[in-house]
Amino acid sequence: MKTIQQFLQEEHCFSCNGVTIRELRQEDAHAFGRLFKGGMKEDAVRAVIETLQYKRRKGSFVCLVIMDEMDVFSGVIELYDLKDSSFEIGYRMCFDRQGKKICTRAVGGVAAYLKQYGFAMLRARVHQDHEASRHILLNNGFEITECRDEYMFLRLVL
Numbered sequence: 613m614k615t616i617q618q619f620l621q622e623e624h625c626f627s628c629n630g631v632t633i634r635e636l637r638q639e640d641a642h643a644f645g646r647l648f649k650g651g652m653k654e655d656a657v658r659a660v661i662e663t664l665q666y667k668r669r670k671g672s673f674v675c676l677v678i679m680d681e682m683d684v685f686s687g688v689i690e691l692y693d694l695k696d697s698s699f700e701i702g703y704r705m706c707f708d709r710q711g712k713k714i715c716t717r718a719v720g721g722v723a724a725y726l727k728q729y730g731f732a733m734l735r736a737r738v739h740q741d742h743e744a745s746r747h748i749l750l751n752n753g754f755e756i757t758e759c760r761d762e763y764m765f766l767r768l769v770l
Contacts, residue, residue, distance in 0.1 A: 614729050616693045620671045628721030631714060632679040636661060636688065640677060643685035646706045678705075678718040686714045689722055698733035699726065703748070710744070720752045727770035734768045 625634040636644070638661055645652040652660075667673040671693065678687045687705035694700055701722065705715050723734055736754060738745045740762055754766040 616697065616699070616731075617671050619729055619731075620668060620674055620693065624674070624676065624725075626721070626725055628724060629717035630681045631686070631718045631721060632683070633676050633689065633718060633721060633725070634679065636664060636675040636677050638662075640685060643706070644688070646685075646708075647687065647704045649707070676722070678703075678714060680709065680712075680714050684709070686712075687718070689718055691722070694735060698731065698735055700735045700737065702736070703745075716748045716751050719748055723752060723768055723770060732770055734770060736766045736768075738764050738766065740764050 623635055625632070627633075638658060641654050641657045641661060644661060645654065645657040664673070664675045668675070673693065674691050676689045676691070677685060678689060680686045685706065686709040687703060690702040690704075691699040692702070701719065703715055703719065726734060734754075736749050738749060740746075740759065746764060749766050749768075752768065754768045756764055757767050758765040
């Protein structure tokens with residue numbers, strides 16, 4: 613089994629469930645800006661990407677791009693090191709790509725990919741009012757472990 617630090621130092625690109633998952637790159641800046649309502653100026657997006665890449669190099673976080681079956685940038689999946697041999701998963705989809713099951717397939721693919729690496733647990737936190745995000749997680753086998761304040765905490769045994 614690889615450690616989280618080893619996993620975070622490697623480059624990742626794989627296809628599963630009709631989507632491709634790969635590393636975030638600076639050339640994704642224009643498409644990445646579509647993740648935010650109203651968009652973002654490209655120089656601001658490039659700064660955000662640079663910050664995310666810095667966090668990756670520090671070994672605490674990785675941001676992966678979701679490309680659909682037509683190779684269209686659809687969103688991102690973020691994996692945060694929880695320092696207990698597990699990751700917390702988060703995701704954000706472009707507004708025009710929501711509701712197409714792309715994120716559901718991507719989360720399932722990332723979970724399977726992490727299982728191949730020997731990781732045993734994937735965690736998530738979702739705002740209790742965010743029904744679509746909760747639906748994505750539950751459709752991938754996540755179980756609710758706790759509800760606290762406005763959040764629901766979930767886990768998936770890989």
